[in-house]
Amino acid sequence: MDTGDGVGAHRPAACLCVLCGLPAAGKSTLARTVCSLAAQHGWSSTVLPYDDLIPEHAFQLKLVEDGDDKQQQTTEWKLHRLAVLQCIEQFLEKRQAPTEPPATGCQINSAVWGRCIQPLLEPKTVDHSKADHSPLLILLDDNFYYPSMRYEVYQLARKCSLGFCQVYLHCAMELCISRNQSRSKPLPTEVILEMTKRLESPNPQKNPWEKQSITLNSTDSLSKWDIQRLMELISSALSNPLSPVEDDAEQKEADRIKCATSVVHQADQACRRLVSEAMKSARENKVDPKHMRSLAAELNESKTRFLHNLRKQFLQELPIAQGEDIDVEHVVKTAVEVFNQDKNKILKSFIADHA
Incomplete structure (x- = not known):
């Protein structure tokens, strides 16, 4: 991808990695592990926690007689999700710290966004001559229970010629509920029960665009082999960016x-x-x-x-x-x-x- 500086230089490789699964399935813990290992590979990495980026009111639903408020809240939530992707796209175009939040229809938390992108501006390679070419890894931490939610990320990766991969953390609902209850700010159990009904895990047979996906069982601690498989998947995605050409x-x-x-x-x-x-x-x-x-x-x-x-x-x-x-x-x-x-x-x- 040309940087547009007239010298024919290329932007460093970048990958969007979707972490999906029920609340408390272990996505955030896995993200921290991956970021630690990414540094050893010389990759600059960060995690985008949707729960922190999107304001709390965007997730709330109200039941009223005519349902109008519910439609408004649902629409706002979807727009905030798109705003996160717009912010990613704008950052990848400029590769610099923004002086103000990107202009989008819905504002995400600018302070959290600033903290999220800071690691991408700090080279992870000891060879400073290669600092500007360090691969970028962006982990998107959310439930992503519908394929359409994940497909929006795939479309962005294809548009910007980025690598794309997905990790689905499979964990028993009962264990997720138990883990959630031990959190300082637990979600209502009803939310997890409802999400269990709606969750559609990656299905490469049905959706060819989900072929770069793996499923990890997070009921117990993930093994070294699980982590190795994931790092190999990310490495493959970085080496094989998507083409903007649609088939x-x-x-x-x-x-x-x-x-x-x-x-x-x-x-x-x-x-x-x-x-x-x-x-x-x-x-x-x-x-x-x-x-x-x-x-x-x-x-x-x-x-x-x-x-x-x-x-x-x-x-x-x-x-x-x-x-x-x-x-x-x-x-x-x-x-x-x-x-x-x-x-x-x-x-x-x-x-x-x-x-």
């Missing part, structure tokens, strides 16, 4: 995810209208006010579960062939009818029990 398989995957996102978004809007209608009907049928909040919570929980299953089913069972047209409106209409039936059952039960 048919990658374009097909991008189209499939884009279509699935459109289907789920439109279904979400339709479901919100149905929830609002149900709440209105409950009020007209004089459901006890103290039970209205419970009804709203149950309807929204049903909607969330329905949208998750819709997205998963669409990606798994309705792959988009090259050039194939999908009638999104028909798919949405058919799918939403399933939620409408569930909504009617919930509403009928509440009216019968609490009116």
Whole structure:
């Protein structure tokens, strides 16, 4: 990659390594180990902890009768994730400490960002003549439970001709919950339970772009062999950066995810209208006010579960062939009818029990 300084120099190799898995699976501990070993290889490395970079309010969801606040919070969370990737891209373009946070739609924690990139500005090689060419390793520490979240990182790596790899830490849910409870600021157990339902581990057979992935069992301490495999994976990714040129398989995957996102978004809007209608009907049928909040919570929980299953089913069972047209409106209409039936059952039960 040309630096643009006119002398034909090249930027040092760089790699984005995605760490994914349940909370308390051991991602942060593994990241510290990798950074220590990276220094021995002469690599400059850092960890980007999403929980610290993204403000806490972006993760919070509120259940209200019409669901509007929930949509706003979810959208903000997604925008903050994109902001992290935009910051990475801008840093890789300039390779210098920013005088101010990169301009993005959502602001990440600038103090944390500054601390994160500082190690990348400090050469790890004893040969100072090679300092400017030290490979860069950026570890992204988050749950990354949906493939689409990881695919966004892959797209950035491909766009910037970076290395890309993934590490999935498999750990029993019960152990993650136990570890989480011993933390100074534990997550609610419900969050881990819900994430367990949603988590889709890397699947190279289904997603060719995930071929540079390994799964490590973190139920017990990782072995030296596990760490060695990971370091070899990273070394391979650094030596084999992605090409910006898209092939048919990658374009097909991008189209499939884009279509699935459109289907789920439109279904979400339709479901919100149905929830609002149900709440209105409950009020007209004089459901006890103290039970209205419970009804709203149950309807929204049903909607969330329905949208998750819709997205998963669409990606798994309705792959988009090259050039194939999908009638999104028909798919949405058919799918939403399933939620409408569930909504009617919930509403009928509440009216019968609490009116």
